[in-house]
Amino acid sequence: MPSSRSHLQSPVSIVVFSIGVCFLVLGAFGVLADTHPAISVSGWGLYADRNLEVIGVLTGGVALLGESVLIPAGCDTPPTLDCQTVYMAEPLQEMLLSLAAEAEPDTVSFGLAVTPAGNLASGTNVPDQTPVFSDVYLPEEPNSVSSVFGIDLSTPPQRTQGRFISHPRSGLEVTKRDDLHEVVFVAVPPWHDASIAAFDRAGRRHRLETVDATAVPDVPEPVNI
Amino acid sequence: MSWKDTAEPVLVRMPAVRKPDRHIPFKRKLAWTAGVLVLYFFLTNVMLFGLDITRDQAVFGRFSSILASGQGSVLQLGIGPIVTASIVLQLLGGANLLGLDTQNDPRDQILYQGLQKLLVLVMICLTGLPMVFAGNFLPVDTQVAQSLGVGIAGVQWLIFAQMFLGGVLILFMDEVISKWGVGSGIGLFIVAGISQRLVGGLLTHPAIGGQQYGIILTWIRMATGAVPIGPVFSSDGLQALLFTQGHLLQLFTTLLIFAIVVYAESVRVEIPLSNARVKGARGRFPVKLIYASVLPMIFVRAIQANIQFLGRILRAQLQSLPAWLGVYANGRPVGGLFYYLAPIHSPRDWMWFLGGATQPVWKVLLRMGIDLTFMISGGAIFAVFWVETADMGPESTAQQIHSSGMQIPGFRQNVGVIEKVLERYIPQVTVLGGALVGLLAVMANMLGTIGGVGGTSLLLTVSITYKLYEEIAEEQLMEMHPMMRQLFG
Numbered sequence: 001m002p003s004s005r006s007h008l009q010s011p012v013s014i015v016v017f018s019i020g021v022c023f024l025v026l027g028a029f030g031v032l033a034d035t036h037p038a039i040s041v042s043g044w045g046l047y048a049d050r051n052l053e054v055i056g057v058l059t060g061g062v063a064l065l066g067e068s069v070l071i072p073a074g075c076d077t078p079p080t081l082d083c084q085t086v087y088m089a090e091p092l093q094e095m096l097l098s099l100a101a102e103a104e105p106d107t108v109s110f111g112l113a114v115t116p117a118g119n120l121a122s123g124t125n126v127p128d129q130t131p132v133f134s135d136v137y138l139p140e141e142p143n144s145v146s147s148v149f150g151i152d153l154s155t156p157p158q159r160t161q162g163r164f165i166s167h168p169r170s171g172l173e174v175t176k177r178d179d180l181h182e183v184v185f186v187a188v189p190p191w192h193d194a195s196i197a198a199f200d201r202a203g204r205r206h207r208l209e210t211v212d213a214t215a216v217p218d219v220p221e222p223v224n225i
Numbered sequence: 226m227s228w229k230d231t232a233e234p235v236l237v238r239m240p241a242v243r244k245p246d247r248h249i250p251f252k253r254k255l256a257w258t259a260g261v262l263v264l265y266f267f268l269t270n271v272m273l274f275g276l277d278i279t280r281d282q283a284v285f286g287r288f289s290s291i292l293a294s295g296q297g298s299v300l301q302l303g304i305g306p307i308v309t310a311s312i313v314l315q316l317l318g319g320a321n322l323l324g325l326d327t328q329n330d331p332r333d334q335i336l337y338q339g340l341q342k343l344l345v346l347v348m349i350c351l352t353g354l355p356m357v358f359a360g361n362f363l364p365v366d367t368q369v370a371q372s373l374g375v376g377i378a379g380v381q382w383l384i385f386a387q388m389f390l391g392g393v394l395i396l397f398m399d400e401v402i403s404k405w406g407v408g409s410g411i412g413l414f415i416v417a418g419i420s421q422r423l424v425g426g427l428l429t430h431p432a433i434g435g436q437q438y439g440i441i442l443t444w445i446r447m448a449t450g451a452v453p454i455g456p457v458f459s460s461d462g463l464q465a466l467l468f469t470q471g472h473l474l475q476l477f478t479t480l481l482i483f484a485i486v487v488y489a490e491s492v493r494v495e496i497p498l499s500n501a502r503v504k505g506a507r508g509r510f511p512v513k514l515i516y517a518s519v520l521p522m523i524f525v526r527a528i529q530a531n532i533q534f535l536g537r538i539l540r541a542q543l544q545s546l547p548a549w550l551g552v553y554a555n556g557r558p559v560g561g562l563f564y565y566l567a568p569i570h571s572p573r574d575w576m577w578f579l580g581g582a583t584q585p586v587w588k589v590l591l592r593m594g595i596d597l598t599f600m601i602s603g604g605a606i607f608a609v610f611w612v613e614t615a616d617m618g619p620e621s622t623a624q625q626i627h628s629s630g631m632q633i634p635g636f637r638q639n640v641g642v643i644e645k646v647l648e649r650y651i652p653q654v655t656v657l658g659g660a661l662v663g664l665l666a667v668m669a670n671m672l673g674t675i676g677g678v679g680g681t682s683l684l685l686t687v688s689i690t691y692k693l694y695e696e697i698a699e700e701q702l703m704e705m706h707p708m709m710r711q712l713f714g
Contacts, residue, residue, distance in 0.1 A: 048449055051457055099630065134507060135509055138509070144615030150403060156490065
């Protein structure tokens, strides 16, 4: 998908832009009718006509601005995930399976984020730009803000592309009870490499490949302890 | 015998909405949510019987939108009692004064839920009774009192009974949404109330009960010459377009605050984590910029309201209030200490160049400065207060990270160590977030917003809508109608 836009793409922007053009044309026609004696019809008064023109230009401007500001130009960044093959870093898979095993018989649900393969520590045989699932977000726990408003407002919307769900009692498939995501990883007992699979939102299975690569840990600056 | 044993017979018998015993299909969740929403809007239009609507005063003022209250309706109290009860419980629980272990003990969980409900009923009485019986906020229609033959006091009790019923209804409507619907009732009612005001500000018409024309209708009337503003590019025309009839400033402020909030919602500090047993596994713990949400603003605004309340009491009690303390005109402070401490509610309170404020410019500027300082520093202080008191600070977060088996890379796996590292992030983020929320709230009030919704309300609405969007988009997409699925990507 191209990252720059040469024309309006959102239906809302097109409608708003069209309304702006209509106002501008009406205003221009009104000015012409009011100022040109040869035209027998009169406009809406010169002030009103000019105001219509200004509103038309402003409305069109808002449509253009909205298109460039509200719709991110780089919809394709980060790179779109391959719908057929999904890559996951091996240490992450190992950790997720061990966390799921510890939580049994309860289920776990973690958000997962990707890193381009080129940014991973050791060399892999996948192209540098390929997104590899490498990071886990700690699950949201109810806190005092969510207790007051009934909805968790202190946890930011997560920039995650996938979700890991454990199914200690049901099968290796996506169910209607699951938290869904762009890519859903489902794991079942006995929590081995073969007991994890990746699916899309509709429950169609992806091919899952593990990448023998470790993510470089971000180490915070040392503190005096 | 502890308070738990004494209160248990009452608390466990508090009526509750039954939990669904199996998975609810998304369509049914939406149906419950829509049904309760319709009921909410319906109830905001059921006016209190016996109330003299012509003398009715806005009790909460600009706060009514954040409390989702319907002025003069049976939902006069809105979600105020629920929010207040939750805040009180969180503070008591955070200070460990309740002695309830809601994480591990099922009995304590039931007691906590019963206590919360009981406290909501208490709050309904504590907020409702003074509103009806003191301050003349809800004046009684004397004709109703005469025709019923119960006197003024009798009608006042009747009004309170209706408000009490409305408060109980909204409590259970919230519970229905939480258990059978999407998101939470509190969030839904806040978003519904504020969206209603935003749409009203844009589209209202005197024929449908609005006091004036909405912004869009005003523009159409200006364009057709029904509202004369003169040439657009003259100073009078621009002033009319921006500040008075055109309300362009309101529109820009609303859009600007909306954009800032959407941006600030996604700003976070991500604390890197690693796993103690699996080498190379990496995790993250995000701390949001607006960590304490709008709770600090609720405290700051409550303090400001109480200071003004004190001013009114002093004025009523003392025969003549010293001029340095307060000079009042039409019940509002126009000079003295209480004038400088009064929060700015609208552009009319300070835009001297439009003839809004009659005080000298330096006084207006001083009041603006004090309001700005109060809100920004108050926002920061109360954000820290909330985070520290209600278990969101470094200590409890460190405990959460530690119990999940994670550690901070480069440091020992020890709660104390994690806490030390978190102390470098959480307090700073909390202070910045609290100050930003304060700034946004003042900015919205000073410049004005569409429909008169405050900055705090806008901020809360955007946050809640974003979360609802996430919940709908991420969780139950598979069951959606194809059109909805397309909408959510």
